[in-house]
Amino acid sequence: MIALFLALQVAGSSAGTPAPIFLVVRDGQTTMSVPVTILGGEPSVRADVLMRAMKGMLITGTNLHYTLALPHARLYLIDGIPFAKLDSLTVPLSRAPQVLGGQLYLPFQFVSEVIPRYGGGYFYDVALGELRTFVVTAAARSPAPRVAAAPLPPVRRRASTPKLVVIDAGHGGPDRGMSGPIGTSPWFVEKDVTLSVAAKLATVLRARGVNVLMTRTTDTLIALADRGKIANTNHGDVFISVHVNAPGYNTAAGARERGFETYFLAEAKTEDERRVQDMENESVKFETGANAPKGDPLNFIITDMAQNEHLRESSDLAETIQNGLIDVHPGPNRGVQQANFAVLRGSYMPAVLVELGFGSNQSEATFLSDQANQRALARNIAESVIAYLAHYQSRIRGAR
Numbered sequence: 001m002i003a004l005f006l007a008l009q010v011a012g013s014s015a016g017t018p019a020p021i022f023l024v025v026r027d028g029q030t031t032m033s034v035p036v037t038i039l040g041g042e043p044s045v046r047a048d049v050l051m052r053a054m055k056g057m058l059i060t061g062t063n064l065h066y067t068l069a070l071p072h073a074r075l076y077l078i079d080g081i082p083f084a085k086l087d088s089l090t091v092p093l094s095r096a097p098q099v100l101g102g103q104l105y106l107p108f109q110f111v112s113e114v115i116p117r118y119g120g121g122y123f124y125d126v127a128l129g130e131l132r133t134f135v136v137t138a139a140a141r142s143p144a145p146r147v148a149a150a151p152l153p154p155v156r157r158r159a160s161t162p163k164l165v166v167i168d169a170g171h172g173g174p175d176r177g178m179s180g181p182i183g184t185s186p187w188f189v190e191k192d193v194t195l196s197v198a199a200k201l202a203t204v205l206r207a208r209g210v211n212v213l214m215t216r217t218t219d220t221l222i223a224l225a226d227r228g229k230i231a232n233t234n235h236g237d238v239f240i241s242v243h244v245n246a247p248g249y250n251t252a253a254g255a256r257e258r259g260f261e262t263y264f265l266a267e268a269k270t271e272d273e274r275r276v277q278d279m280e281n282e283s284v285k286f287e288t289g290a291n292a293p294k295g296d297p298l299n300f301i302i303t304d305m306a307q308n309e310h311l312r313e314s315s316d317l318a319e320t321i322q323n324g325l326i327d328v329h330p331g332p333n334r335g336v337q338q339a340n341f342a343v344l345r346g347s348y349m350p351a352v353l354v355e356l357g358f359g360s361n362q363s364e365a366t367f368l369s370d371q372a373n374q375r376a377l378a379r380n381i382a383e384s385v386i387a388y389l390a391h392y393q394s395r396i397r398g399a400r
C-alpha cells in the first residue's frame with residue numbers, strides 16, 4: 001500500500017499537479033470521495049463517479065461525445081480528443097478523456113484546473129485534495145485556498161473577416177479514386193464527380209459573397225500534403241474535401257451499401273472509419289518525391305497543437321454539413337465520423353471530408369452523377385458552411 005501510495009505521488013507530480021488517492025468533493029457539510037485511478041501512469045477519475053459527487057450528470061451522446069452537466073456549467077468531451085469544450089471556449093487537456101471498460105476517465109487536470117476555472121463555483125485545494133463548492137462561509141473558514149496555479153494555454157480565436165473557404169476535389173489525374181458501380185463495367189469515376197460537385201460548391205459560395213480557393217480545378221494530381229499546404233498558405237478559414245465512398249468488398253452486400261457521411265480529423269475508431277481512412281489515404285501511392293507523407297497513418301499521434309485547436313470546430317462543421325445533407329440526400333444518414341485523413345492533417349483550420357455517397361451502388365452512382373442533384377448537394381453544403389461561419393462569427397463577437 002505504501003509502495004502504491006508512492007507510485008501515485010510520483011505519477012501525480014509528473015503530470016504537473018500532485019493528485020491524492022481519493023479526491024474529496026465538499027459541498028457545504030456534505031462530502032463525497034472519488035477514487036483517483038492511475039491510467040497509463042497518469043492520475044485519472046471516472047467521469048460518472050465525479051459527476052455524482054458533484055451533483056451533476058454524465059450524458060453519453062453519439063459518436064463518442066460526452067456531456068458533463070454540472071449545476072452551473074456544461075462541458076463537452078469526445079473520447080480520445082484532448083480538448084474540452086464550453087460554449088465558445090476550447091480548453092486544451094493534458095491528456096484525452098478515455099473510455100476503458102465502458103467507463104469514461106478524465107485526466108486529473110480536469111479536477112485541478114478545468115473545473116475550478118470553468119465549472120462554475122468550485123475551487124480545488126491542492127493541500128487537502130479537495131474540490132469545494134465556492135460559497136462565502138467555506139471561503140471564510142479556510143482562507144486562501146491553494147488553487148493549482150499552472151495557467152492553461154490561451155484559447156486562440158480566429159480573425160473575423162474576410163472568409164476564405166478552401167474546397168478540395170478528392171483525387172485527380174492518375175489517382176482516379178473509386179470507380180463503380182459494383183457488378184457493371186465501371187462508368188462512375190470518383191475524381192470526376194468530386195471535381196464537378198466542388199466546382200458547383202465554389203460557384204454557390206462565391207455567389208453568396210464568400211471567397212473560395214480550389215485545390216484543383218482540372219483533372220490533375222495534387223499531393224495530399226500539398227492540399228493542406230495550399231489551404232494554409234492562403235489562410236483559409238475552412239477546408240472541405242469532397243469524396244465518394246466505396247465499400248471494402250466487391251460483393252452483392254457491398255453493392256448495397258449507401259449513404260452519406262462527414263468526417264473530421266481524429267484517429268479512426270471503428271472498422272468502417274478505418275476502411276474509409278485507408279481508402280482515401282491510398283492516394284499517397286500516386287505521389288512521388290518529398291511531399292509524400294511517411295509512416296503508418298494508424299500510428300499517427302496528434303502532436304501539432306495548431307491543428308488540434310481546430311478539432312472541436314472541425315467536429316462542429318462536420319455536424320453542420322452532415323445534418324444539412326439530410327434534406328437533399330436520399331440517404332441513409334451514416335453520421336459524423338472521425339478518421340485520420342492525410343488530406344486533413346496538414347490544414348491548420350477547421351477541416352472536414354465529405355463522402356457524398358457510394359459510387360459502388362447503382363442507384364447512388366446514378367443520383368451522384370446527375371447534374372441537378374450535384375447542384376442541390378453543393379447548394380446544401382454551401383448553406384451549411386455559411387451557417388457555420390455566421391455562427392462562428394457571432395461566437396467571436398459574443399466573446400468580445
Ligand SMILES: [Zn+2]
Pocket residue numbers: 170171177178190242243244280
Ligand atoms: Zn476519395
